[in-house]
Amino acid sequence: MAGKPTPLSGFPELLPEQRIVEQQVVDTLRHTFELYGFGGIETRAVEPLDQLLRKGDTSKEVYLLRRLHEESAEGHAGMGLHFDLTVPFARYVLENAGKLEFPFRRHQIQKAWRGERPQEGRFREFTQADIDIVGRDALPFHHDVEVTRVMVDALTRLTFLPGFRLQVNNRKLIQGFYAGLGIDTGDEVMRLVDKLDKLPVEKVRELLVSEAGVDEATADRVLSLAEIRTADATEVARLVGDLGVDHPLLAEGVDELTRLLDGVADLVGDRVRVEADLSIARGLDYYTGTVFETRLAGYESLGSICSGGRYDSLASDGRTTYPGVGLSFGVSRVIVPLMARTGLAADRSVPSVVLVALTGEDSRPASDAVATALRSRDIPCEVAPSAAKFGKQIRTAERRGIPFVWFVQPDGTHQVKDIRDGNQVDADPAAWTPSAHDLRPTIVSTEPPTEEQHP
């Protein structure tokens, strides 16, 4: 009954050379977030069940905590693992409202858990990286622009990943447009429009008529709005205006969306684009203004890999309301499929840039001394595990992707060999330094496949 353990579906684990990729993604995100003054927090893994279930009928996706010796009538402890970082954050804000400075900005990079059936990019245990800004009673719109700028900057710095396309819309714009058309089933219409990336337009038109009860002319105008897509801030007002609908909320939404595109224009580039996409709505729940989705170039079937938006009531204690705006980047969702599909990984499986060769166990102190000298100058290195033949020691380095092997010569001098080109030179343990490029593992960047290309 011994046998090899098998992987647990939905609980991905990485090899060392893959974990390096994940850590570099997380390090880059954190570094960028902190450049903008977002401090980090970590919340506990569990929340009371009533907190987790406030947002709807998702109880079946929550992992419950239960003692083996559970005796309560419910059969569980009344606690569950959090399924995102927003709900725990909202609770944290309320709990610590008296001690926090508002507007409060934080980043949070943690695991989350969902009991759903795993698929590519969708796991039961996964890592997310969130930024949010929360105000007390009010939160000016410029913060919507700010979080977008932070995330665009962060994505831009993930140079070893494919490009990103951030799609932005605004709930006020949609709701104002629907109100201007006299639609009174706005939520239902929005939910159907949100399916445009899965169902053909004709099908959605049918559903709008049959399920949302709008007439065909109205359905066509709803779809015309949803077809609007532009990266040009000045185009938004013109394209929406051409549809001839008038409503104060619509005007407000157009203005916000325009300001947002304007506000990030200087940061966008080839790898990270931002565009207005008026079909984006996000799940119905609590977004009230700006909404975001993000596609990974060449991996559109993964769906949105970085989402978020504005919620006028992220949290409320009954007396005070805390509006927020934020974005959530799906770390696992992006990197695990890339590793599976393209072999994305670091060029070595260990941090070491040098393997110090070993001539014999009696000379291990001499090799250790070399390693100590290198480490004192922040050069990661390791000493060979055994005094095997030098050919084997070199092979050990090669298999781990370590680029340099260090030899202590019989006369006590030193040489270091770059095993990639075979070049071997005299070196001083107190002075030799690898190139900055070699010092840390490098991620082999991935080119997007050209086949995939859809919504």
Next chain:
RNA sequence: GUGGGCGUAGCUCAGCUGGUAGAGCAUCGCGUUGUGGUCGCGAGGGUCGCGGGUUCAAGUCCCGUCGCUCACCCCA
């Protein structure tokens, strides 16, 4: 939760209408006795997911079960 596909060596897989288990890559050794990669030769490695059934005989057929996987549902 529903439906399909697949479980054979470390990995990728072959194995026909049942007849005692294979390849490539990887690993280890030797050629080359302290400077790798190429090349050549050789070796090790398997309760064929698990349980039951049919049969003289099951990796192969049947039933069950577990796992993985894809799609649907869902996606706060």
